[in-house]
Every structure is written in C-alpha cells, then in structure tokens.
Amino acid sequence: MVADYLTIINFLSAGLLALLKVIPISMVLSLIIGIIVGVLGYLQIPILKYIVTLYVTIMRGLPPLTLLLLVFFSGSFVSPIVTAIIVLSIYHGAYVAEIIRAGIMAIPKGQHEGADSIGLSVLSKMVHVIMPQVWLSIIPSLVGQYVILIKDTTLISAIGVMELLNYARQIMQVVYRPVGVYVVVAIFFFIICYCLERLSKYLERRIKAKTIL
Amino acid sequence: MSFNLYVLFDWWPQILSAFGTTVFYFIVCSIAAVLFAIFISILLAMRIRGLTTILRIYITVFRNTPLLVQLFLLFYGLPFIGISLPAFLCALIGIMLNEGAFISEIIRGYIESVPKGDWEAGESLALSRFQVIRYAVLPQALRDAVPAMTGQISIVIKDTSLFSMIMISELTRVSNSIYARTFDTTGFLISAICYLLLFLILSVVSKQIEKRFKVKR
Amino acid sequence: MNQNKQIIVEFKDVVKQFEKDLVVLDHLNMNFYDGETHVLCGRSGAGKSTLIRCINYLEKINSGQILVEGEPVTKKHARTIRKKCAMVFQSFNLFPHMTILENALLGPMKALGQHKGEMIDQIGTYFEKVGLENKMDALPGELSGGQKQRAAIVRALAMNPDLILFDEPTSALDPEMIGEVLNVMEKLADEGRTMIVVTHEMGFARVAADKISFMDAGKIVSTCAPDKFFTDPGHESVERFLKQIL
Numbered sequence: 001m002v003a004d005y006l007t008i009i010n011f012l013s014a015g016l017l018a019l020l021k022v023i024p025i026s027m028v029l030s031l032i033i034g035i036i037v038g039v040l041g042y043l044q045i046p047i048l049k050y051i052v053t054l055y056v057t058i059m060r061g062l063p064p065l066t067l068l069l070l071v072f073f074s075g076s077f078v079s080p081i082v083t084a085i086i087v088l089s090i091y092h093g094a095y096v097a098e099i100i101r102a103g104i105m106a107i108p109k110g111q112h113e114g115a116d117s118i119g120l121s122v123l124s125k126m127v128h129v130i131m132p133q134v135w136l137s138i139i140p141s142l143v144g145q146y147v148i149l150i151k152d153t154t155l156i157s158a159i160g161v162m163e164l165l166n167y168a169r170q171i172m173q174v175v176y177r178p179v180g181v182y183v184v185v186a187i188f189f190f191i192i193c194y195c196l197e198r199l200s201k202y203l204e205r206r207i208k209a210k211t212i213l
Numbered sequence: 214m215s216f217n218l219y220v221l222f223d224w225w226p227q228i229l230s231a232f233g234t235t236v237f238y239f240i241v242c243s244i245a246a247v248l249f250a251i252f253i254s255i256l257l258a259m260r261i262r263g264l265t266t267i268l269r270i271y272i273t274v275f276r277n278t279p280l281l282v283q284l285f286l287l288f289y290g291l292p293f294i295g296i297s298l299p300a301f302l303c304a305l306i307g308i309m310l311n312e313g314a315f316i317s318e319i320i321r322g323y324i325e326s327v328p329k330g331d332w333e334a335g336e337s338l339a340l341s342r343f344q345v346i347r348y349a350v351l352p353q354a355l356r357d358a359v360p361a362m363t364g365q366i367s368i369v370i371k372d373t374s375l376f377s378m379i380m381i382s383e384l385t386r387v388s389n390s391i392y393a394r395t396f397d398t399t400g401f402l403i404s405a406i407c408y409l410l411l412f413l414i415l416s417v418v419s420k421q422i423e424k425r426f427k428v429k430r
Numbered sequence: 431m432n433q434n435k436q437i438i439v440e441f442k443d444v445v446k447q448f449e450k451d452l453v454v455l456d457h458l459n460m461n462f463y464d465g466e467t468h469v470l471c472g473r474s475g476a477g478k479s480t481l482i483r484c485i486n487y488l489e490k491i492n493s494g495q496i497l498v499e500g501e502p503v504t505k506k507h508a509r510t511i512r513k514k515c516a517m518v519f520q521s522f523n524l525f526p527h528m529t530i531l532e533n534a535l536l537g538p539m540k541a542l543g544q545h546k547g548e549m550i551d552q553i554g555t556y557f558e559k560v561g562l563e564n565k566m567d568a569l570p571g572e573l574s575g576g577q578k579q580r581a582a583i584v585r586a587l588a589m590n591p592d593l594i595l596f597d598e599p600t601s602a603l604d605p606e607m608i609g610e611v612l613n614v615m616e617k618l619a620d621e622g623r624t625m626i627v628v629t630h631e632m633g634f635a636r637v638a639a640d641k642i643s644f645m646d647a648g649k650i651v652s653t654c655a656p657d658k659f660f661t662d663p664g665h666e667s668v669e670r671f672l673k674q675i676l
C-alpha cells in the first residue's frame with residue numbers, strides 16, 4: 001500500500017516537470033499580454049478598442065479546452081507543450097487585461113490630470129505615473145487568476161502534454177488505484193492553489209490596511 | 214484553421230444534438246449549483262458549530278482543486294470503491310460541488326454585507342435564526358449577488374466542455390470525434406461559435422435579470 | 431407612588447461589559463412599570479442603547495438578572511420575551527425588499543403564527559393611525575425618513591407587544607420630520623402603551639413621559655416625574671446635562 005503510493009508519487013513527479021515549464025511561462029506571457037491589451041483597452045483607441053473588446057469577449061465566452069483542441073489540431077506542427085503555453089497565455093491574458101484595465105480605471109482621475117498637466121506623453125504617463133499605482137491594487141485579483149490558470153493546466157492533458165493526469169493514466173496500468181492516484185493529483189493542486197489563495201487574501205488585507213492609513 | 218461548410222452539411226444532426234446536450238447540461242448543472250450554493254450558504258449563516266468548519270473545509274478544497282480532477286474522481290474513482298454513477302450524475306454532482314463552492318462563497322459575502330441592523334430587526338420580531346435568514350437576510354443577499362452569480366454561471370457553460378472527458382457527447386466531444394474521422398477542425402470552430410452564442414445570450418439575459426433585481430435601500 | 435402598578439421590566443444588579451475594562455452597565459438596578467412611558471436620557475456613550483438592547487436579548491449581560499414580566503432574559507427565553515417586547519431602531523432597519531405592509535406582517539405571521547386574514551384589518555388601522563394608509567404597498571426605499579420610522583412603529587405595533595423599546599427613534603431624521611414621528615409616539619403614550627424611550631427630545635419627554643431617567647457611566651443617576659426632572663432633578667450632573675441641551 002505504502003509502496004503503491006511511493007510509485008504513484010514517483011511517477012507523478014515526472015509530470016511536474018512539464019507543469020514547471022507551462023505554469024511559469026504562461027504566467028509571464030499572460031501578464032505581458034494582459035498589460036498590453038489592458039492598457040490599450042483603457043486608452044480606447046478607435047478601431048483598436050473594438051479589437052480589444054472582441055478578443056476579451058471571445059476569451060470570456062470560449063472554454064479553454066475547446067480553444068486548446070482547436071489550436072492544437074489546426075497547427076499540428078507545434079508541439080503540445082508549446083500549444084499549451086500559447087493557448088493558456090492568450091486565454092488568461094484576456095482576463096489579466098480586464099484586471100489591469102479595472103485597476104487603471106480605479107486610479108483617481110486627479111492622477112491622470114496631474115500627469116497630463118506636467119506634459120507627460122501617454123506612454124510615460126502610463127509607465128511612470130499610473131502603472132506603479134495599479135500593481136499594488138491588482139495583485140490579489142492577479143493571484144486569483146493565476147490560481148485558475150494553474151488549475152486549467154489539467155486541460156492540457158487533452159492535447160497530450162505529459163502532465164499529471166496523463167501520468168496518472170499511465171500509473172493506473174501499474175497500480176490500479178484510481179481514487180488514490182487522483183487524490184494525490186488533487187492534493188498537489190490543492191497545496192499550490194491554497195497557498196496562493198492565502199497569499200492573495202493576506203496581500204488584500206495588507207493593501208487595504210495601507211490605503212486606509 | 215478554415216471553416217469548411219461540408220462539415221456542417223455532413224454532421225449537422227450530431228452537432229445539433231451535441232448543442233442540445235451542452236445546453237441541457239448547462240441549464241441543469243447551473244440550477245443544481247445555485248440551489249446547492251443557497252443551501253450551503255444558509256447552513257453557513259446558521260452558524261452551527263462543527264458544521265461550519267466542515268463546510269469551510271469543503272469549500273476550500275473544491276475551490277482549490279481542478280474541476281477535471283474532481284470529475285475524474287467521480288467518474289473513474291468512485292466505481293473503484295463500489296459506487297458506479299452514470300456520467301450524467303457525475304457531471305451534475307461535479308458541477309454542483311465545484312461551482313456550488315464558488316457560488317456559496319459569493320452569497321456568503323453578500324449575506325455578511327447585509328446590515329447588522331436588519332438581523333437585529335428580524336431577531337426583535339421574535340423570528341428564529343433560520344427565519345431571519347430566510348425572510349430578512351437571504352432575499353436581500355441574493356438580489357445583491359445576482360451580477361456576481363451570473364458571472365459565475367457563465368463559467369458553467371465553459372465547464373460543460375470538460376464533460377467530453379467523461380464520455381458525454383456534448384459539443385467538444387463531438388467536434389473531437391468529427392476531427393478523428395475527417396482531420397478537419399471545422400467542428401471545433403462550430404462548437405466555439407455555439408459556446409460564444411450561449412455566452413452572449415446568457416449575458417443579455419443576465420443584464421435583464423440584474424435590472425429587475427436592483428433595489429433601493 | 432408605584433404601589434398600584436405592576437413591574438414589567440426589572441434590572442437586578444446587572445453588569446454588562448464589552449471588553450474587560452469597558453463596563454457599560456455597572457451593577458444597575460431599575461424597575462420599569464406597566465402602562466408607563468419611561469424616557470431614558472443621558473450623554474452619548476452612557477449605556478442607554480445597551481440597556482434597552484439587553485431587555486430583548488440583543489445584548490447578553492455578564493451578571494445580574496433582567497426579568498421581563500417575571501421571566502428571566504436568557505437565551506432560552508429570548509424568543510418568548512421578544513414576542514412581548516417590540517423594538518424601534520434609530521436607523522429604522524426596515525427590510526428593503528419588502529413593502530412596509532409585508533414588513534409589518536412578517537413578525538405576526540412567522541413568529542406569532544397568525545394568519546394574514548386576521549391581522550390585516552388590525553395592521554390597516556395602525557397604518558391609519560400613523561398616517562401611512564396610502565403607502566402600505568410602498569417599499570421602504572420609496573419613503574422619506576419620517577415615513578420609514580412611522581412604518582417601523584407599525585411593524586412594532588403589529589406584534590401586539592406588551593412593551594415597546596425605542597432607541598433614539600428620531601436621531602437619524604431630518605429636523606422637519608422629527609415632529610411627525612414624535613406625534614405618533616405621543617399618541618401611543620396617551621393610549622397608555624408601555625414604552626421605554628431613549629431620546630434627546632426633551633419636549634417629548636416633558637409632555638409624554640410618566641418618568642424620566644438620567645443615565646451616566648453605566649448607572650441610572652436619577653429617576654423622577656417630568657415636572658420634577660426639569661425643575662429639581664436632585665443631581666448635579668443632570669442639571670449640567672439639562673443646561674447643555676435645553
């Protein structure tokens with residue numbers, strides 16, 4: 001019994017390797033996409049603003065699994081893991097963009113006017129005045145979005161990335177313990193996501209305390 | 214990635230039925246999740262010692278583990294310990310427990326933001342704690358929660374795509390099998406359009422509901 | 431002077447504290463009598479709200495005993511006691527999702543188990559008494575502050591209580607609406623209803639109260655009839671208080 005679980009954990013840790021690539025890279029890429037799209041969305045540039053809205057709406061309405069399958073089978077020359085990273089980044093990038101846009105909107109008007117009055121360009125206003133203030137307030141929502149991203153990595157098993165669930169299926173042929181195997185997978189996700197959730201709650205409290213002071 | 218009309222001509226009966234399945238599962242699962250969430254949030258608001266701790270653990274666990282793993286546990290895991298549920302029930306229970314956890318967190322937040330004075334007014338009318346919740350607090354909390362709840366429900370549309378992994382012939386599974394037969398990804402495009410359509414319809418309906426439920430204090 | 435009247439609420443050596451060092455009711459002894467309108471005044475923070483909230487168990491006392499019609503106020507008796515004593519709050523606390531008629535029906539139907547049919551006429555006359563007979567189907571959000579508080583009084587009356595507790599019922603109102611609420615309360619006092627009223631409205635106290643008590647730092651410093659209270663309260667701190675607010 002104990003031996004079974006050691007085998008399971010041993011096997012699954014191989015699947016972690018893929019996740020250790022997919023998760024951090026997708027986090028960074030979705031953040032980059034989110035910043036660009038979020039700022040563009042905020043600036044309301046003609047025509048471009050429709051494209052931004054279209055992108056965000058499509059990502060909010062589409063299941064990430066469908067998107068993964070569509071992209072993977074349409075461009076079968078790309079490896080599963082690269083597809084996974086691209087799709088997760090594009091998908092969660094839209095949500096990050098919304099978070100960032102809302103963060104910018106929450107900055108008091110006076111800050112924008114102040115920056116405009118000293119003659120800053122739009123770009124330097126965003127980079128030097130607005131964004132530094134946005135970061136703090138959006139960190140909790142951003143961490144929340146990353147928790148969803150991490151859980152969504154289970155979906156990439158469907159396009160054949162060798163992550164936890166696909167290894168889980170393989171172990172099942174050695175030790176037939178579906179409950180045990182999936183519980184171990186669940187525990188893995190729980191530990192990471194729960195820690196992040198606590199972190200985001202903690203940061204939220206800290207930030208609130210600071211802004212009230 | 215191109216849209217080939219012939220896929221639609223050849224496969225429309227399957228696609229149509231898959232669309233129906235997706236819509237059906239979406240509706241049934243959302244209703245189950247919302248009702249379950251209301252039930253959980255009432256139990257939480259009752260502040261029954263012991264039970265509250267158990268419910269907190271349930272919510273924390275289901276919020277922080279992937280839905281797909283939960284579905285696999287129900288579908289592939291339970292038979293191993295002697296409980297074989299049909300895929301339909303696995304899907305229903307999976308969403309009920311998973312989205313139920315998220316929605317009950319939403320409702321709990323709004324219950325907590327009902328002014329303390331309203332609780333006290335209810336108590337002063339000699340109502341029991343359950344009656345205060347049922348008549349004075351919950352209706353207000355639910356109305357306030359409508360926008361956040363409809364947002365969460367729109368996620369249930371997307372959740373239904375995971376049912377493809379537990380043998381339910383909804384849109385994603387059918388597109389997958391179209392691809393397996395034809396190596397044509399048009400099926401995925403068609404389902405993408407269907408999902409978007411459902412999402413947009415739900416957005417419009419939500420707006421109507423939100424408008425209807427707005428109350429002044 | 432009280433021999434012929436029955437005690438309705440009795441405080442016996444009641445102590446209530448919030449944190450360890452914040453004693454809000456300090457070994458308080460007090461009787462409230464059936465059929466009387468008893469006004470309670472004193473500076474903010476004196477413990478007036480806490481005192482009346484202890485009567486219907488919205489606050490739990492630390493030691494001593496409170497009896498309502500001879501029954502001790504405890505968790506076990508809380509609901510029976512609340513059926514007998516209604517409360518009117520400073521901020522109305524009407525349920526915003528119900529019409530004021532539904533607000534008034536809720537307690538009688540759900541807590542007292544009465545039927546809507548037997549209540550509706552009675553409640554209708556209460557709404558007439560407070561001048562809201564045309565507004566019964568309005569939501570609280572559609573009413574002015576004065577109207578809300580009058581509706582809240584109807585909600586209290588609908589319970590057919592032996593005692594009504596008022597916690598600064600006019601403090602949240604715009605000045606021009608205070609009168610309409612006080613008028614209703616004066617009517618109730620004239621009918622001989624038993625009321626304990628926390629208020630700073632000394633005009634109301636003078637015409638409507640049977641007794642006035644002054645509270646300071648968790649104790650009742652002085653209790654007397656209105657004429658005496660305003661002329662010779664017998665306590666220096668009351669005189670200072672009266673000088674400040676009159």
Ligand SMILES: Nc1ncnc2c1ncn2[C@@H]1O[C@H](COP(=O)(O)OP(=O)(O)O)[C@@H](O)[C@H]1O
Pocket residue numbers: 448449452454472473474475476477478479480481
């Ligand atoms: N829930 C509470 N927690 C802690 N302190 C409280 C609470 N309610 C009242 N107090 C304190 O008790 C004291 C008396 O309050 P209260 O009875 O409201 O006075 P009053 O109604 O005479 O203005 C005040 O110092 C107040 O700060």
Ligand SMILES: [Mg+2]
Pocket residue numbers: 478479480597598
């Ligand atoms: Mg007070």
